[in-house]
Amino acid sequence: MADERDDAPIATSKRSDKISEATNKLVEDRDDSLVGQSVTINRPAAELFAFWRNFTNLPQFMDNLVSVEVLDRRRSHWVVKAPAGKTVEWDAHITDEREGEMIAWASADDADISNSGRVDFRDAGARGSVVTLTILYDPPAGLIGKVAAKLFQREPAIQARRELRRFKQFMETGEVATAARNQRQLEEETN
Amino acid sequence: MRALTWHGKHDVRVDTVDDPEIVNPRDAIIKITSTAICGSDLHLYDGYIPTMQAGDILGHEFMGEVVEVGTGSTLKKGQRVVVPFTIACGSCYHCGKQQYSACDNGNPADNQDIGQELYGQPMSGLFGYSHLTGGYAGGQAEYVRVPFSDVGPIVIPDGVDDDKVLFLSDILPTGWQAAENAQIEPGDTVAVWGCGPVGLFSVQSAFLMGAERVIAIDHFPHRLELAKKFGAETINFEETKTYEALMEMTGGIGPDVCIDAVGLEAHGLFVDNVIDQIKASTFLGTDRIHSIRQAIMACRKGGRISMPAVYGGFVDKFPLGAFMEKGLTLKTGQTNVQRYLPGLLTAIMEGKIDTTFLISHRLPLEQAPEGYKMFHDEQNEVTKIVLKPGLDRFAA
Numbered sequence: 001m002a003d004e005r006d007d008a009p010i011a012t013s014k015r016s017d018k019i020s021e022a023t024n025k026l027v028e029d030r031d032d033s034l035v036g037q038s039v040t041i042n043r044p045a046a047e048l049f050a051f052w053r054n055f056t057n058l059p060q061f062m063d064n065l066v067s068v069e070v071l072d073r074r075r076s077h078w079v080v081k082a083p084a085g086k087t088v089e090w091d092a093h094i095t096d097e098r099e100g101e102m103i104a105w106a107s108a109d110d111a112d113i114s115n116s117g118r119v120d121f122r123d124a125g126a127r128g129s130v131v132t133l134t135i136l137y138d139p140p141a142g143l144i145g146k147v148a149a150k151l152f153q154r155e156p157a158i159q160a161r162r163e164l165r166r167f168k169q170f171m172e173t174g175e176v177a178t179a180a181r182n183q184r185q186l187e188e189e190t191n
Numbered sequence: 192m193r194a195l196t197w198h199g200k201h202d203v204r205v206d207t208v209d210d211p212e213i214v215n216p217r218d219a220i221i222k223i224t225s226t227a228i229c230g231s232d233l234h235l236y237d238g239y240i241p242t243m244q245a246g247d248i249l250g251h252e253f254m255g256e257v258v259e260v261g262t263g264s265t266l267k268k269g270q271r272v273v274v275p276f277t278i279a280c281g282s283c284y285h286c287g288k289q290q291y292s293a294c295d296n297g298n299p300a301d302n303q304d305i306g307q308e309l310y311g312q313p314m315s316g317l318f319g320y321s322h323l324t325g326g327y328a329g330g331q332a333e334y335v336r337v338p339f340s341d342v343g344p345i346v347i348p349d350g351v352d353d354d355k356v357l358f359l360s361d362i363l364p365t366g367w368q369a370a371e372n373a374q375i376e377p378g379d380t381v382a383v384w385g386c387g388p389v390g391l392f393s394v395q396s397a398f399l400m401g402a403e404r405v406i407a408i409d410h411f412p413h414r415l416e417l418a419k420k421f422g423a424e425t426i427n428f429e430e431t432k433t434y435e436a437l438m439e440m441t442g443g444i445g446p447d448v449c450i451d452a453v454g455l456e457a458h459g460l461f462v463d464n465v466i467d468q469i470k471a472s473t474f475l476g477t478d479r480i481h482s483i484r485q486a487i488m489a490c491r492k493g494g495r496i497s498m499p500a501v502y503g504g505f506v507d508k509f510p511l512g513a514f515m516e517k518g519l520t521l522k523t524g525q526t527n528v529q530r531y532l533p534g535l536l537t538a539i540m541e542g543k544i545d546t547t548f549l550i551s552h553r554l555p556l557e558q559a560p561e562g563y564k565m566f567h568d569e570q571n572e573v574t575k576i577v578l579k580p581g582l583d584r585f586a587a
Binding site: 040042127128161166168172176177179180182183184185 | 209210211212214215216217263280281282283284287295296297298299300301302303304307316325326327328336338339
C-alpha cells in the first residue's frame with residue numbers, strides 16, 4: 001500500500017477528514033474551513049513582506065476591504081464591505097511573524113466573521129517569490145452568512161486566488177488590471 | 192463615441208457608447224484611424240467563442256493617434272501607434288521571456304477564473320475578444336483605452352501610410368510566429384493550410400526564413416492566386432485530393448513543415464468535418480478540426496507542425512497515434528506580438544514585406560455590420576476589410 005500522505009499541500013487534499021484533522025491540530029475544533037492558495041510574484045520576498053506587513057496598504061488591491069487601521073504593533077482594525085452598502089468590522093491581532101518570511105493573525109474572540117490565517121513569503125530564485133495565503137474561517141450562517149458570501153464570493157478559495165492575483169498585479173505592474181472603459185465602470189466593478 | 196458592438200450570432204451593430212477614459216496610470220487613449228476585421232472576429236460573429244456579452248465592443252487590429260496619456264505611459268500626445276492585440280504588462284515572468292501572450296497580469300483577476308477552469312491556467316488579456324480574455328473593449332470604435340501603453344504600442348514614423356503598418360497589430364506577427372514556430376530549415380518544403388491573411392503572411396515569412404518550396408492549400412481561387420504571387424505552389428482542395436497531392440509533390444515523403452492557418456471553423460465537405468459540424472451545433476464538441484487532422488496525416492516523419500489557427504474547446508478523432516508514431520512536433524499559441532514588432536516594422540520600412548496587397552475593401556466605421564456580412568459571405572473576393580472611423584459614408 002502506498003503511504004496515504006503525499007507531498008502535496010494539505011489544502012489540496014480530496015479527503016475532508018484529513019483536512020479536519022490537520023486544522024484541528026492548529027486551532028480548536030470549530031468545523032473551520034481551510035483555504036490555501038499560492039502565487040508566484042516576480043519581486044523579492046522582503047519587498048512583498050514589507051508591503052503586506054503595512055496592513056494599511058492592503059485595500060489598494062483587496063477589492064472588498066474598505067480600510068485597515070493599525071492600532072499598535074500587534075493589533076489592527078479591519079473594515080470590510082457588506083451587501084447594501086453596509087460594512088462589517090473586526091479587530092485582529094498578529095499571533096506570530098518572522099521578518100521577511102511570514103505573518104500569522106487571528107481575529108478577536110467577538111469578531112462577526114471569525115478568521116485566522118497566515119501568509120508566507122518564500123524566495124523562488126529567478127522567478128521571484130512564492131506567496132502562500134492560508135485562511136481558516138467559520139462556515140457562515142444567517143446574516144453573517146450573507147456578509148461572508150460577499151466577502152468570500154461564496155467560494156473562499158476563489159476569493160483568495162483573486163486577491164493574490166491582484167496582489168501580484170499590483171506588485172509587478174504598479175496597478176490592478178481592469179477592463180473598465182472609464183471611471184464610472186471602474187466604480188461599478190469595485191462596489 | 193460610435194463603436195461596433197456584438198449582440199449575438201450574426202448580430203453586430205454600430206452603437207453610441209460611453210467614451211473611454213484613463214483608468215490606470217499606464218493607460219493611453221487612442222483615437223482610431225484604421226481598424227480591421229479579423230478572420231477570428233468571424234468566430235465571434237458565428238457564435239463559436241464562449242463568454243461574449245451583449246454590447247461588447249469588438250476589434251483587435253487597430254492603430255491611431257495618441258490623444259491622452261496616464262502618468263505612467265511613455266507615449267506622447269500626437270504620436271501615431273499600432274497597438275498589439277495582446278495585452279501584456281512587460282514585468283511578469285512570462286513577459287521577461289518574451290512570452291507576451293502568456294502574460295500573467297493583462298487579464299483582470301476576476302476574469303482569470305474562467306480560463307483557469309477551462310484551460311488549467313488563465314489566459315492573458317486580448318482586446319475585443321470575449322470575457323475569457325479579459326472583456327476589454329476593442330478597437331472597432333472611434334476611441335479605445337489601451338492598458339500598459341508603455342509596453343505594447345509601437346510608434347510609427349511620420350509619413351508612413353496606415354495601410355502599410357496596420358497589420359503589425361496581429362496578422363503579420365501571427366504569420367511570422369507561425370513560420371518561426373515551425374523552425375524552418377533551408378531546403379524545407381512547407382505546406383500551409385488556409386490562404387487567409389495569416390496563411391498568406393506565413394507563406395511570405397516561410398520563404399524569408401529559407402524555405403525552398405511552399406505549398407498553399409485553400410478553396411478560394413482568388414486567395415490561391417495571392418499565394419502564387421509570393422511564389423507558392425497551390426492546391427485547391429475542392430479540385431484535388433490534398434493528402435495525395437502533397438505526397439506526390441514531395442516525392443512520397445510529405446512536407447517537412449505543416450502550418451494550420453485555418454482553425455476551428457474549417458470548411459469543406461469531408462466526413463469528419465460534417466460530423467464535427469453536427470457536434471458543434473448540438474454542443475457535443477466545439478471545434479471543426481479537419482485541417483489539423485490532415486496536416487498531421489500529411490506531415491513527414493519527424494516533421495514539424497505549427498498551428499497559428501485559433502481553437503477554443505474540445506475535439507475528438509484527433510490522430511494522436513499518427514502524431515506519436517511519426518514523432519511529430521507541434522507548436523502553437525496566441526502571438527507574442529510585442530516580441531516581433533521592431534523587426535517587422537523594419538522589414539516593412541525596407542520593403543522586404545508588403546502587407547497592403549491584402550486590403551480588398553475600405554469602409555467607414557458606420558458600415559462595419561455590412562463589412563462583417565461581406566467578409567463572412569464572400570471570402571473569395573473579400574480578403575481584408577479595413578474600417579476607417581474618419582471616412583465618410585459611401586466614400587469607399
